[in-house]
Amino acid sequence: MVFYGIAVVAMASPSFFRAELSMTPDLSADPTISRGNGASTRRRDLVFIVNPKGANGRTGREWKKLLPYLRSRLGTDCNICESLTSGPSHAIDITREAIREGADAVVAVGGDGTLHEVVNGFFWGGKPVATQDLKASRTTALGLIPLGTGSDFARTFGWKNDPHDAIERIVKGLGSRIDVGVISGVGGDSHYFVNVADIHLSAKAGYYASRYKKFGNLCYVIGALQGFYGHCNQDLKIKVNEGEWEVYPQVTALCIGNAKFFGGGMKITPNAEPSNGNFEVVILQDFKWYDFILKLHKLYNGTHLSVRNVSSRSVHSIEVEEVAGSGSVYVQSDGEHLGFLPRKFCILPAAIEMIC
Numbered sequence: 001m002v003f004y005g006i007a008v009v010a011m012a013s014p015s016f017f018r019a020e021l022s023m024t025p026d027l028s029a030d031p032t033i034s035r036g037n038g039a040s041t042r043r044r045d046l047v048f049i050v051n052p053k054g055a056n057g058r059t060g061r062e063w064k065k066l067l068p069y070l071r072s073r074l075g076t077d078c079n080i081c082e083s084l085t086s087g088p089s090h091a092i093d094i095t096r097e098a099i100r101e102g103a104d105a106v107v108a109v110g111g112d113g114t115l116h117e118v119v120n121g122f123f124w125g126g127k128p129v130a131t132q133d134l135k136a137s138r139t140t141a142l143g144l145i146p147l148g149t150g151s152d153f154a155r156t157f158g159w160k161n162d163p164h165d166a167i168e169r170i171v172k173g174l175g176s177r178i179d180v181g182v183i184s185g186v187g188g189d190s191h192y193f194v195n196v197a198d199i200h201l202s203a204k205a206g207y208y209a210s211r212y213k214k215f216g217n218l219c220y221v222i223g224a225l226q227g228f229y230g231h232c233n234q235d236l237k238i239k240v241n242e243g244e245w246e247v248y249p250q251v252t253a254l255c256i257g258n259a260k261f262f263g264g265g266m267k268i269t270p271n272a273e274p275s276n277g278n279f280e281v282v283i284l285q286d287f288k289w290y291d292f293i294l295k296l297h298k299l300y301n302g303t304h305l306s307v308r309n310v311s312s313r314s315v316h317s318i319e320v321e322e323v324a325g326s327g328s329v330y331v332q333s334d335g336e337h338l339g340f341l342p343r344k345f346c347i348l349p350a351a352i353e354m355i356c
């Protein structure tokens with residue numbers, strides 16, 4: 001459907017701008033708009049990928065209320081395409097299609113899981129996806145309207161779950177290049193993340209937490225309690241920056257931060273910066289359940305690096321394996337379950353332009 005020059009579509013395999021141009025004669029005739037001062041500017045093509053089920057359905061409800069405001073703020077200068085996801089991984093396909101069709105920006109509307117899928121859609125077969133229009137010099141930017149349960153990535157930038165603030169950022173259209181983490185495993189497939197990848201207890205807790213999203217941020221507490229059940233610290237082998245293997249005994253959790261927060265506001269990698277070309281790796285060793293109770297406030301406010309059995313280092317690549325090889329050490333990235341060790345994590349500096 002087209003409303004006043006704004007395409008609103010929800011489709012399985014979108015053909016974003018072709019569809020809009022064929023249905024909107026004024027745009028197909030002239031893809032530029034006049035600014036009134038004589039200057040002519042090309043309309044930006046923006047694709048909003050909305051997870052209607054995010055935050056237990058709140059994302060979908062908020063989005064419906066937001067759309068009229070979005071049209072009023074952006075509809076004059078931009079072609080707006082809305083695409084609702086139909087299930088897990090759909091956002092990856094929509095993003096790839098949008099980039100190939102030359103979108104100026106793909107905006108993830110939802111939580112960290114939706115952002116994660118959109119980021120993965122920026123890549124295909126180990127390479128960045130490019131527009132099919134060989135004459136176009138522009139690249140597609142990544143935008144975010146944080147409307148999830150945790151929305152942890154947004155916290156690093158100090159962004160709240162306020163969609164109106166996010167729309168103002170898109171109106172200004174200022175970009176900054178951010179790093180992306182790439183994870184490779186046994187199968188050889190690459191997987192990408194922008195926030196935090198983590199291993200063992202926190203990843204197991206995240207795996208369980210995802211089942212309780214209907215309880216809001218309480219899901220992380222329930223997930224942690226379930227994760228603790230039967231948990232054993234593990235000896236892990238680590239190779240940093242292509243160096244020598246080192247053994248870290250009794251690892252409770254190993255967190256690889258491109259940004260600072262995970263688990264609904266825990267400042268786990270407080271020195272991570274999404275555009276400094278490095279990860280911050282924080283390793284918790286030999287923690288007992290009561291250590292989490294005693295030190296939880298430090299984990300939330302990011303002052304845990306001085307605690308005994310916590311270490312931090314800045315790296316551009318890290319490989320992690322089990323010493324024992326049980327195959328049961330959980331790995332997650334951006335709060336999404338990824339599988340089990342072994343895995344290799346590398347930084348791709350300045351890989352994506354983000355609307356900030």
Ligand SMILES: Nc1ncnc2c1ncn2[C@@H]1O[C@H](COP(=O)(O)OP(=O)(O)OP(=O)(O)O)[C@@H](O)[C@H]1O
Nearest residue numbers: 054055086087088110111112113114148149150151
């Ligand atoms: N239409 C859909 N139905 C069911 N699940 C979906 C749908 N679209 C996307 N998903 C899945 O929902 C998962 C969670 O979404 P999202 O991250 O937006 O919300 P959240 O989990 O509430 O927030 P956060 O990750 O910030 O805690 C995503 O990993 C995605 O795979």
